[in-house]
Amino acid sequence: MTLVLKGARCVDPQVNLDSVCDILVEGTQIIAIDNSIDAPQNASVLDCSGKVILPGLMDIHVHFRDPGQEYKETIEGGCASSAHGGYTDVATMPNTSPVCDTGALVTYQIEKSRACGTARIHPIGAISHGQQQESLAEIGDMYAAGARAFSDDGRGVQTAGLMRIAMDYISQFDAVAISHCQDEFLVGSGVVNEGVVSTRLGLAGWPAQGEEIQIARDIMLSELTGCPLHIAHVSTIKGVEMVKQAKQSGLQVTCEVTPHHLFLCEDDITEDFDTNYKMNPPLRTKEDMLALQEALIDGTIDCVVSDHAPHAAHEKDYEFERAPFGIVGIETELPLILTNLVQNGKLSWSRVVQTMCINPRKILRCNPVVLKPGSEATLVVIDPQKKFTVTKDWLVSKSKNTPFLGFELTGCATDALLCGSWTLRSGSVAIQS
Numbered sequence: 421m422t423l424v425l426k427g428a429r430c431v432d433p434q435v436n437l438d439s440v441c442d443i444l445v446e447g448t449q450i451i452a453i454d455n456s457i458d459a460p461q462n463a464s465v466l467d468c469s470g471k472v473i474l475p476g477l478m479d480i481h482v483h484f485r486d487p488g489q490e491y492k493e494t495i496e497g498g499c500a501s502s503a504h505g506g507y508t509d510v511a512t513m514p515n516t517s518p519v520c521d522t523g524a525l526v527t528y529q530i531e532k533s534r535a536c537g538t539a540r541i542h543p544i545g546a547i548s549h550g551q552q553q554e555s556l557a558e559i560g561d562m563y564a565a566g567a568r569a570f571s572d573d574g575r576g577v578q579t580a581g582l583m584r585i586a587m588d589y590i591s592q593f594d595a596v597a598i599s600h601c602q603d604e605f606l607v608g609s610g611v612v613n614e615g616v617v618s619t620r621l622g623l624a625g626w627p628a629q630g631e632e633i634q635i636a637r638d639i640m641l642s643e644l645t646g647c648p649l650h651i652a653h654v655s656t657i658k659g660v661e662m663v664k665q666a667k668q669s670g671l672q673v674t675c676e677v678t679p680h681h682l683f684l685c686e687d688d689i690t691e692d693f694d695t696n697y698k699m700n701p702p703l704r705t706k707e708d709m710l711a712l713q714e715a716l717i718d719g720t721i722d723c724v725v726s727d728h729a730p731h732a733a734h735e736k737d738y739e740f741e742r743a744p745f746g747i748v749g750i751e752t753e754l755p756l757i758l759t760n761l762v763q764n765g766k767l768s769w770s771r772v773v774q775t776m777c778i779n780p781r782k783i784l785r786c787n788p789v790v791l792k793p794g795s796e797a798t799l800v801v802i803d804p805q806k807k808f809t810v811t812k813d814w815l816v817s818k819s820k821n822t823p824f825l826g827f828e829l830t831g832c833a834t835d836a837l838l839c840g841s842w843t844l845r846s847g848s849v850a851i852q853s
C-alpha cells in the first residue's frame with residue numbers, strides 16, 4: 421500500500437518533530453516526512469488536517485484473560501480494543517489461566533496476536549510458578565521466547581526472600597521486574613481506601629501503607645540486586661515520593677499510573693456501591709489524585725497504563741465486597757488524558773508521546789517506534805476535537821466494566837497503522853485478513 425497522510429500536526433520528540441507536515445508510507449515503512457509531499461499516482465491519500473499524528477501508542481499493563489477466561493476477553497477482542505484506543509503495542513500481565521509462566525505460553529500470545537494483526541502483544545512472564553509464590557517460574561525459558569518483563573501482577577510478591585531471588589535472576593537478563601505492590605497481611609479483605617470513605621460506607625479499608633511498604637522494600641531490593649524495577653499503578657503521594665528519591669539516587673526505578681487514579685478519587689464512591697469503582701489499588705484521596713497528575717506532568721511518573729481488566733457483567737453485579745477488582749480502560753485511556761490534561765494545556769503533546777509511546781517501549785525493552793523516514797509505519801492519527809460519549813456500544817471490549825460510562829470526552833484516535841497496515845480506520849477497528 422502506498423499512502424500519504426496529509427496535513428496533520430506530527431509530534432515526536434525523539435526526532436525533535438512538532439510541525440504540520442505530510443507523511444508518505446510505502447509498504448511497511450515511512451518513506452518521507454515533509455512540509456508537502458505530492459502523492460504518487462497509485463497512492464491513497466488521507467486528509468489529516470486538524471489532526472495530530474504520534475508514533476503508535478503502547479500500554480504496558482493490560483489483562484486479556486486469554487487463555488482461560490475467554491468469557492471476559494480474548495486476545496482477538498483485546499487487540500481490537502487496543503486498536504480502537506489508538507494502541508499498536510500492549511504488554512499483557514501473566515495472571516491468565518493457566519498463568520503465563522513458561523516460554524510456550526509467551527509464544528502462544530505472541531503468535532495469536534500476530535494472527536489478528538490489530539495489535540502486537542509483548543507478554544509479561546510470571547515471577548513464580550502459577551503465581552503461587554513457592555518457586556520461581558521459567559524465567560529463562562520465557563526470556564528466550566520474548567518476555568522482557570516479569571511480574572506476579574494481581575498479587576504482590578509476599579516475601580522479600582522470593583523477590584530478592586527473582587530480582588537476582590532477572591538482573592542477569594536485559595529485563596525488568598514489575599511490582600504490583602500489596603502486602604496481603606496488611607491489606608486483608610480491604611476493598612476501598614482506608615480512611616474517611618471506608619468509614620462512611622462501612623467497607624473494609626485497603627490502607628496506603630499496604631502498597632507503600634512493598635514499594636519501599638522493592639526499591640531497596642533493586643539497590644541490593646541491581647535489578648531494574650518498575651512499580652505498577654502507583655496510587656499514593658508517598659509512593660511517588662519514594663520513586664522520585666530512588667531515581668535521584670541513581671537506581672533503575674520507573675513507575676506508571678492509570679487514568680482512574682489520575683482522574684477519580686475515593687470521594688467518587690457513593691452509597692450506590694457501584695462496583696465499577698472497585699479497583700486494585702483502590703481509588704485514593706483527592707490529594708493523592710492531584711499529586712499523581714503533578715508527578716505525570718513533571719516527569720516523576722514515566723508512563724500511563726490502563727490496567728485494562730475485563731470482567732463479565734454477572735461478576736461485577738455483586739455486593740461491593742464480593743465483586744472482583746478492576747475495570748476496562750484501554751479505549752478510554754487516551755481520551756481521558758486528552759480531555760483532562762492536554763486540552764487545558766497542563767500536559768504537552770510531547771509529554772504525551774514520552775509517557776504513552778517512548779517510555780513504555782524503553783521499560784519493556786522494545787524497539788523504539790519513531791516518526792522518521794526508514795522507520796516502520798506504526799502511528800496513530802488523533803482527532804483532538806472529536807466529542808463523544810462513552811457508552812457500552814462505543815466500547816469494543818467484550819466487557820463493559822468501567823466507571824467512565826456516560827462521560828463526555830474530547831479527543832480520540834481515529835486511524836492507526838501497524839507496520840503499514842490499518843488497525844483503525846475512521847474510528848472503526850480495521851479487520852485484518
Ligand SMILES: [Zn+2]
Nearest residue numbers: 573574600652
Ligand atoms: Zn496490579
